[in-house]
Amino acid sequence: MGVIGTGLIADFAHLPAYREAGATVVAVADVVESRAARMANKYDVAQVYTDYRRLLERKDIEAVSVCVPNYLHAPIVLDALAAGKHVLVEKPMAMNLAEAKAMEVAAERAGRILMVGFNSRFRPDVVKLRRLIQAGKFGDLYFAETGYIRRRGYPSGWFTVKAESGGGPVVDIGIHVMDFTRYLVGSPLPVSVVATTQNKFGACPVEDGTWESSDVREGLRDGKVFDVEDFATAWIRFDNGLVMTLTTAWTANVPRDRVYSNLLGSLAGASIDSYHPIHKRSEGGADVELLDVYTEEAGMVCDMAIPYRNVVTHCAEIRHFLGVIEGSEAPIMTARDGVVMQAILDAVYQSADQHREVAVVV
Numbered sequence: 001m002g003v004i005g006t007g008l009i010a011d012f013a014h015l016p017a018y019r020e021a022g023a024t025v026v027a028v029a030d031v032v033e034s035r036a037a038r039m040a041n042k043y044d045v046a047q048v049y050t051d052y053r054r055l056l057e058r059k060d061i062e063a064v065s066v067c068v069p070n071y072l073h074a075p076i077v078l079d080a081l082a083a084g085k086h087v088l089v090e091k092p093m094a095m096n097l098a099e100a101k102a103m104e105v106a107a108e109r110a111g112r113i114l115m116v117g118f119n120s121r122f123r124p125d126v127v128k129l130r131r132l133i134q135a136g137k138f139g140d141l142y143f144a145e146t147g148y149i150r151r152r153g154y155p156s157g158w159f160t161v162k163a164e165s166g167g168g169p170v171v172d173i174g175i176h177v178m179d180f181t182r183y184l185v186g187s188p189l190p191v192s193v194v195a196t197t198q199n200k201f202g203a204c205p206v207e208d209g210t211w212e213s214s215d216v217r218e219g220l221r222d223g224k225v226f227d228v229e230d231f232a233t234a235w236i237r238f239d240n241g242l243v244m245t246l247t248t249a250w251t252a253n254v255p256r257d258r259v260y261s262n263l264l265g266s267l268a269g270a271s272i273d274s275y276h277p278i279h280k281r282s283e284g285g286a287d288v289e290l291l292d293v294y295t296e297e298a299g300m301v302c303d304m305a306i307p308y309r310n311v312v313t314h315c316a317e318i319r320h321f322l323g324v325i326e327g328s329e330a331p332i333m334t335a336r337d338g339v340v341m342q343a344i345l346d347a348v349y350q351s352a353d354q355h356r357e358v359a360v361v362v
Helices: 008-021 033-042 052-056 070-082 097-110 124-134 169-184 313-326 335-354
Strands: 002-004 027-029 047-049 063-066 086-090 114-117 141-149 154-156 190-198 210-212 231-238 243-249 258-265 268-273 280-283 286-297 300-308
Touching: 002 008, 002 052, 008 033, 008 063, 008 313, 027 033, 027 052, 033 047, 047 052, 052 070, 063 070, 070 086, 070 097, 086 313, 097 114, 097 335, 114 313, 114 335, 124 169, 124 268, 124 286, 124 300, 141 169, 169 231, 169 243, 169 258, 169 335, 190 335, 231 335
Parallel strands: 002 027, 002 063, 027 047, 063 086, 086 114, 141 243, 154 210
Antiparallel strands: 141 258, 190 231, 231 243, 258 268, 268 286, 280 286, 286 300
């Protein structure tokens, strides 16, 4: 394996996950040599490059993780595919739909796997709920309400620069809940979007309210540019008739951070809610979280609480990526999923800018 980009996501997700999975990362690349060297030392990686193209020239590297700012995803992924590497690229797939489609086509032509990092698909509550949905327990799913809202939790650095990130919380955190909710309901295609975005706070200086990109943390930029939204809401209609609503914010005057997805079906409904006062029970000395399902049994309205224990989703994602490369697993997320999500992202911003409903063409 090779890892391109050795910032925060490589440090807390990809590099430790490859080690946990037993894969060998033989080289890392970053334009900041000291950062790459520090990560190489931390994770026992033999070779450091400041030019990712030199890493891609290595014949012993079968696959790479691309962990760079969003505006660099497309050019690096295209180069990696041209070099014959399998690729796991962080979300969002690209800066726009045209780039995403070009990446998908390149992967097909190269005969290589291109996977987008939708790690929330590996949440144990998502895995269990999808199993129930696939078994027909929910009937006709017709509405989904999802959101990722932080009271104070906004980044600095390239994340808040539209030319480098493509947007604010919609592309940073909202994409996670939109993706796993769409995955739960059977991956329908989007038809239209109505959305609005707001910037009411910007980079407001609140204690414990920010976290810094690697460049800001290392003093390479001041992190003061903030030209993206800090709040957004959207109404998304799909080709199977389902409607999904999204609310996402880095900053909002709410009681607490919250990640949620509420589904309504003709036979049952369900609620994933990560930050409400979760009811738990103890099993073997460990707290077990509960997935809530609302249904009918024997002519009676009833609630079910399905237990699960949390997992490190990035580790599960990396193990799956390796399994797909080896041919032992069928992919649960593909380049096509990245393209569809990119089409939704583009439509959200187009609708917000034009103050109208816009059609989505994937």
